[in-house]
Amino acid sequence: MASIAVRRGLSAVSRKGREFSTVLVATEEFPGLPSTTPETAKASTASVTKLSSGLTVVSEDAASTSTVTMTFPKAGSGSEQLGEQGAALINKCLAFNSGSGLSTIMILRSIENEGAIPFASVERDFATVGYTVEPDNAEGLIPLLATDCTFEKWDVRDAKTLAAYQVAAANKNAQEVLTEQIFAAAYGAQSPMGRPLFDASAGAYEIASFRTRGYGLDGAILAATGIKDHASFCSNVEELLSEAPAGSSHGVPEPAYIGGEARIAAPIGYAHVALAFGTDASIPLRNVLKHCFSIAGKEGGVSGFATSGLVGVYGGAVTEGAGSIDSAITGALTSKLSADVVNKAKTLAKAEALFGMDCGSKGLAATMTASVMESGSFFSNATALAATYDAITEKDVNGALAAALKTNPSVAAVGDIGVVPYQGTFASRF
Numbered sequence: 001m002a003s004i005a006v007r008r009g010l011s012a013v014s015r016k017g018r019e020f021s022t023v024l025v026a027t028e029e030f031p032g033l034p035s036t037t038p039e040t041a042k043a044s045t046a047s048v049t050k051l052s053s054g055l056t057v058v059s060e061d062a063a064s065t066s067t068v069t070m071t072f073p074k075a076g077s078g079s080e081q082l083g084e085q086g087a088a089l090i091n092k093c094l095a096f097n098s099g100s101g102l103s104t105i106m107i108l109r110s111i112e113n114e115g116a117i118p119f120a121s122v123e124r125d126f127a128t129v130g131y132t133v134e135p136d137n138a139e140g141l142i143p144l145l146a147t148d149c150t151f152e153k154w155d156v157r158d159a160k161t162l163a164a165y166q167v168a169a170a171n172k173n174a175q176e177v178l179t180e181q182i183f184a185a186a187y188g189a190q191s192p193m194g195r196p197l198f199d200a201s202a203g204a205y206e207i208a209s210f211r212t213r214g215y216g217l218d219g220a221i222l223a224a225t226g227i228k229d230h231a232s233f234c235s236n237v238e239e240l241l242s243e244a245p246a247g248s249s250h251g252v253p254e255p256a257y258i259g260g261e262a263r264i265a266a267p268i269g270y271a272h273v274a275l276a277f278g279t280d281a282s283i284p285l286r287n288v289l290k291h292c293f294s295i296a297g298k299e300g301g302v303s304g305f306a307t308s309g310l311v312g313v314y315g316g317a318v319t320e321g322a323g324s325i326d327s328a329i330t331g332a333l334t335s336k337l338s339a340d341v342v343n344k345a346k347t348l349a350k351a352e353a354l355f356g357m358d359c360g361s362k363g364l365a366a367t368m369t370a371s372v373m374e375s376g377s378f379f380s381n382a383t384a385l386a387a388t389y390d391a392i393t394e395k396d397v398n399g400a401l402a403a404a405l406k407t408n409p410s411v412a413a414v415g416d417i418g419v420v421p422y423q424g425t426f427a428s429r430f
Contacts, residue, residue, distance in 0.1 A: 044357065046368065046378045047230035053241065054218035057234050058368045058378050063225035066138035067361035069130030070145035071221045071369045074247065075214035078124040078193040078255060086163065086199035087210035088122050091149075093159035093166075094211070095120035095129045099147030104155060107144055114140055119362075124183065124197055125308055126373065127214070132362055135226040139236050146217060146244035151208050159207075163200035170198040174272050174414055178314075181262040181412035182274040185423075186310060193255035216247015223368045225361040257309060259408025261423035264415075271415040274305075275329050275426060276312030277404040283374055284388045285400050286311055287352065291345035292397060297332025300324075304332070308374070311404055317419050326421045330429040337401060342394045350389035354382055405430045 044062035051057060077088040096111065096118050097104045111118050116133035129145050170176040180196050187194035202210070227233045257278030279286060286306035293304025293313050302315040313332050317325035335341075356367040371378045379385040409427050413420040 044364075044382065045380050047380075048372060048377055049230065049234045051217075051234065051238050053238070053244075053246065055220050055222055055237075055241065056372055056376075057222045057224070057230075057237055058372050059224040059227035059230050059233055060364065060368065061226070061228050061230070063361045063364060064135075065132060065361040066135040066224060066226035067130060067132045067365040068138055068142060068145070068222070068224045069128050069365045069369060071126050071128045071223070071373070072215050072247075073126045073219055073221070073373060074216075075127035075211075076123050076125045077195065077197040077199075079214055080192050080195070080210065084202055084206045084210050085195060086202035087207050088127060088214075089166065089198060090156075090159050090163045090200060090202055090207050091211050091215065092120050092122035092127055093162040094149055094151075094155060094207075096144060097149065097155040097159065098152045099149040100143070102144075102147065104152075107147070110144070111141060116141055122197070124193055128366075128369070130362075130365065135228075138224060138226065139233070139240065142222075142237060142240050143244070145222070146215070146220075146241055148245050149208075149211055149215075151204065151211075156204055156207065160200055167198045167200050174268070177264060178272045178274050178412055178414045181264060181414060182276050182310070182312070182410060185260045185262040185410035185412050186257055186276055186278070187255050188258050188260060191255055212245070213248040216245045217241060218247050220247070221369050221372050223365040223372070225364050225368075255309065257407060259410045259423075261411045263411075263413045263417045263420070265417050266415050268415045271317050271325065271413055271417055271420050273315045273317070273325055273329065273420050274312060274410075274412040275315075275333070276305075276310045276410045276412075278309060278407040279311045279400065279404045280309075281311070281400040281404075283370065284349065284353070285392060285396060287349040288342070288345045288389070288392055288397055289400055289404075291348040291352075292337050292341055292401075293332050294348075295341050295344055296335040296337075297328060300328030300331060302328050302332040310410075312410070325419060326425070326429075330426065333401075333405070334430065337394070337398050339394050342392075342397050345397070346389050346392055350386055353385055353389065357382055357385065 044060045046058060046060040048056065048058045075088060075091065080087055096107050111131065114133055114137045116131040116137065118131045120129045131141055180198065184194045189195060222237060224233065281289065289311050290304035290306040297303065297313060302313050304313050313329055315325055315329045356363055368378050409423060409430065411423040411426055
């Protein structure tokens with residue numbers, strides 16, 4: 001039955017995608033040659049609807065190119081159970097493989113025929129599959145974002161091979177290793193959020209069990225750019241995905257921030273360091289804090305970062321720089337956040353957020369998804385988004401910083417860790 005829905009969706013909008021409507025106007029210079037009349041640019045507006053299946057649809061209407069993404073909050077590595085390590089990454093590598101009665105070749109050919117560019121990604125707290133395509137063809141491939149994977153042996157074999165390659169590449173990248181370590185320090189090895197994202201050791205049963213549980217419509221978010229009629233789009237999505245897997249209604253418990261330390265020694269003549277604190281601040285407030293840290297730590301080569309549940313700083317030190325990393329990092333976190341610093345940080349954070357709405361359809365779809373995932377809504381336009389940053393006060397920022405610094409610090413170090421103070425030393429500075 002699922003294969004019928006997929007085929008119906010591919011064929012129906014495949015026909016629609018070949019109906020081009022271009023306004024032709026003869027010019028004085030070349031009366032025999034037609035030219036296109038460009039549309040007047042308009043501000044983007046967004047709409048959010050939750051369907052009966054539990055799927056949330058968010059779309060905007062101004063992008064000239066359509067990116068359609070399906071994000072599954074229960075399909076990140078933070079949702080892996082014991083024994084499933086690597087299932088999230090391998091399932092990401094299974095994107096657009098055999099499922100719902102369609103072979104991998106058929107799926108890829110359908111994508112090619114629509115002129116779409118497919119992609120997939122995975123993080124600790126979600127996994128995303130999507131494609132970028134001309135707006136006229138935006139709906140036709142939607143069923144492929146929620147296919148019922150059949151786990152053909154060759155598909156699983158190839159996915160595990162690709163995942164293993166990505167693990168090897170990540171393990172050679174000091175920044176990726178440092179990111180893995182800061183999550184291990186923040187949440188602990190007993191927590192899925194603290195275990196490695198880059199792992200390819202899951203077996204076939206665990207891969208299938210994880211996908212059945214996490215890749216379903218219930219709780220997922222479908223984001224689409226360049227959609228002129230949101231209501232009609234939602235109606236079509238509901239029909240196209242009427243037989244898609246629902247997934248499990250049971251998720252993993254919310255991760256508990258604990259704070260700690262994770263260090264990996266490597267003789268590279270340099271130490272990469274991250275120091276983080278737990279936070280429940282909103283996305284705009286976290287982003288402002290991040291830029292405050294970067295402004296305060298500029299002279300010491302320290303930059304801020306922010307992610308869901310964490311804010312902190314990155315830094316580094318050569319082997320001869322013992323002691324300097326301690327003062328540089330702690331200085332960036334304890335410097336007084338004056339009105340001038342906060343205003344600069346707000347300007348940078350607002351510009352970054354607005355760029356996220358105007359950096360191409362793929363970036364816009366990711367921004368829309370992140371907002372809906374955290375708050376259940378998305379700003380209808382750039383003016384509304386900017387207002388959320390303008391409303392942040394110096395008191396708000398300093399209050400969020402004070403609350404974060406009360407949590408147990410998390411320290412991660414990779415490289416010549418002998419120059420990096422231990423977590424207890426950092427903790428005594430706050």
